[in-house]
Amino acid sequence: MQLSVVCQTLLLLVCSVLVGCDNSSQPDQIFQGKTMGTVWRVTAGGLTPEQVKQLPQLIQQRLDADDQELSTWKKDSWLSRFNQNPSLDPQPVSDNVATIITSSLYVGRMTEGAMDITVGPLVNLWGFGPHAVPTRTPSASQITAARNRVGLQHLTLSETINGSTLRKDIPDLYVDLSTVGEGFAADHLARLMEQQGVRNYLVSVGGALISRGQPQHGQPWRVAVQKPTDKVNQAQVVVDLQGHGISTSGDYRNYYELEGKRISHIIDPSTGQPIEHHLVSATVIATTALEADAWDTGLMVLGTEKAKALAMRLNLAVYLITKQGDNFVGWASPTFKTFMVNNESH
Secondary structure: OOOOOOOOOOOEHHHHHHOOOOOOOOOOOEEEEEEOOEEEEEEEEEEHHHHHHHHHHHHHHHHHHHHHHHHOOOOOOOHHHHHHOOOOOOEEEEHHHHHHHHHHHHHHHHOOOOOOOOOHHHHHHHOOOOOEEEEEEEEOHHHHHHHHOOHHHEEEEEEEEEEEEEEEOOOOOOOOOOOHHHHHHHHHHHHHHOOOOOEEEEEEOOEEEEEOOOOOOOOOEEEEEEOOOOOOOOEEEEEEEEOOOOEEEEOOOEEEEEEEEEEEEEEOOOOEOOOOOOOOEEEEEOOHHHHHOOOOHHHHHHOOHHHHHHHHHHEEEEEEEEEEEOOEEEEOOHHOOEEEEEOOOO
C-alpha cells in the first residue's frame, strides 16, 4: 500500500548510538529496500554466508507479494479487485487478508469507529489517496456523499469450512488497508526470519517495527520515538522492545495547505474532516506490529484525552505527544513505561 505524500515513519533506530558495539563479534547485517511507497529495513545477527546472500531477495519477494495482494494503487491487486467488484456476495479471502481484517475490525469497534479501514472515500476526497490534492475545500455535500460509503458495519468477515470470506453490503464500499499494511508486512518479515532460522533481528516497514532476540553486541534492541518536528532529529523517548512490535502514527509530516488551512492526512470518519486537535503523535507497543499499527491510527483520530482514557481502560502500551504552544508534551501509559529505557515522568 503506497502511502501518500510522505511516509509516516517517526521511529528512529538508535541502538548503534545508545550502546557501543563489540568489535570482537561479527557485526549485524543490514538489508533495506522499498515497498508499499515506503522503505523496509532488516537488521539481523548471527547469519551464515548463505543467509546473507539469500535474505535480501526473499525479503523483497515476500513484500512484493503482500503489496500485490493489499495495494489500492495497483489496479490488479486483490484488494483493488474487491473494491471494484459491485457484487454483494461473499468473496474468498486469503489468510493474510483475514488476519488484517480481523485485527482492524476489533480495533475499529474498540475505538468506536475512529480506526476505520473503509474510510478510503474520505481519504481520497481530501487528496491523500490515488486522487490528486483538491484545489478547493470539499463541500458539505461531497463529504456527506463520501461518508455514506464509509462504515465498518458494511463489512463482514466470516469463517467457513472452506476458508474465510469477506462481504460488503453496499456495492461501492472502498476498503483501504494502508493504515495497517506496514504493521502486517513487518510481522510477515518477522515470520520469514523465523522460517529462515534467524533468531536475532529487528525489522521495520515504514513506521512499524518488531524484534526478536538481541543485537550482536548483546544489548537489547532499542528504538526511539522521534520528536514530532522537521526542525530537529531528536529522540523524545527510548524504549526496549522486549520482543514486541511498535508503531507510530503522526500528522506533522503528511499534510498540505489549502485555502490557508493545514490539512492533515488523518481523517475522522465521524465528521468526514481531517483531525484538528493537538495530538501530533501516537506510539503503541503490542504483541505484534499489526496490532500496534492499528491502534496508533485510531488513537490519533480520538485525540489526547480520549486516547488516554482508552489506553488506561484497556491497559495499552501507549505514548502520546501533544503540541502545547511551541512545546511538545509527552504522556506514557503505565504499561508503556515498562518498556522505557529511562523511566522518567512524562
